[in-house]
Each structure stands twice: as structure tokens, then as C-alpha cells.
Amino acid sequence: MVLFSLVASLLAAYAVAAPAADIVPRLDSAEGALLQTGEGRHGGFFYSFWSDHYAPKSSDVGPILYRNLEGGRYKVQWGEGTGNFVAGKGWNSTDADKRRSVTYSGTFSATGTSYLSLYGWMKTTSTKLNVEYYIIDDWIKYHPGQGDKIVGTIETDGGVYDIHIGNRWAQGMEPSWRRIFSVRREKRTAGTITAEKHFAAWKALGQTFDRHMYSVLAVEGYHSTGEADVTVLDYQSA
């Protein structure tokens, strides 16, 4: 589901693939185990690691190295040959509806298209279009809302975010899902994201969604190379 929709959206969003760069991931074998793509619980958080390429076995040095570290911390390093991946820690539908803000800090550097965002999916029963959302605090080269025009702005958490909304098509004439982006003008890699303010602003723009499937403070890369070390410090209930 996520795999197919992300691939389709990227095909739609990128006319030209980003050139490969040359960061080679360093393997710090002393730190947590490398993971295959998948999801689960670690350090008290839900985590999700998705890739359209492949994830290495723990004994391999592959292009995407993802590790769950203590608590809300994770580390991802990606090298040449990386396709598209999204990885991070947060929460899923078991508890998501109560989680309305997140505080995080991290380091994030990359040589091509990549973003640091609060990323999630919401079920929408009324319009049938589920919502894939990004609250983007930092991005490099290209951000995924760029193909959709700005329909509003929101000022929160010490910054201004531009809101982009667009549909995506997996196949055929009918849209398959909706994507909503809040993109921060003053980039940062630490702070609090008061997600409920974004949800309220999106609703005021006529968007509907009924419940969360999951939400992660995520690093995404698209044919780029880079590394990130991110810690989700806290999340607050509404």
C-alpha cells in the first residue's frame, strides 16, 4: 500500500532523477543492529522503515543502513544506489489520535533530495481519499509538495509553513490518495512540531480525515546520499 503509493507519487513528482552523489555510509557496528525494512516497536516508540530498493541484512553494507537506538533515537545512513526510503520513529493507530505534538532534535545532512518531516497517513471515510501528510522542517534540493501550489500558510512553533495540497494517482483516472504538506520556510533540525495546529489549518482548508494510521518523525531520501541521527524526545497528548 505505502510502497505502491509512494512509488507512484515519486514517478509523478520527479521528471528528472537526482544525480547520484558520493557519500559512502560508514558502518558503526558498535551501535544497534541494522534493520530490514518493516515496522514494529522499539524504545517505547513505533518505528517504520520503508524502501523501494532493499535493506541490507545485518551482515551487509548496503546503500541504506537503518538502526533503532535508545528511546526515540534512530540513525540512518544512505549511499549511492539508494532508491527512495522513509524511516523514523513515532506512533501508530493504536495510540495516534491522542498524539498532537512532537519534540525532536537531530542532525541531517545529504547531497541530494531528502527531507526531515513529521510524516503520516490518515484514514478518510467521507471522501474515500486517504491522506498522506508531511510537516517538513528541513529539506534538501527538492521537497515533495513542490508540484502542488500553495493554498495557505500557518504560523506556529516559531516559523511559517506553506501549505500545499494535491491528489496523487496510482493508476487510472480517479485519484488514489491525497497529499498535504506543511513546509517550513525557516529550515531547522530540532524543535517542537505542534501537529494539531497543522491538522486544524488543513481542516479549515476543507480537508477531512478521520483517524491516524501512523505518524513518524521521519527522514526520507530519494536517489540521494546522506546521514541523519534523530531523537524523538517527547510527544504530547491533545
Ligand SMILES: *[C@@H]1O[C@H](CO)[C@@H](O)[C@H](O)[C@H]1NC(C)=O
Ligand atoms: C501498531 O504497530 C505495532 C508494531 O508494529 C503492531 O503490533 C500493532 O498491531 C499496530 N497497531 C495497529 C492498530 O495497527
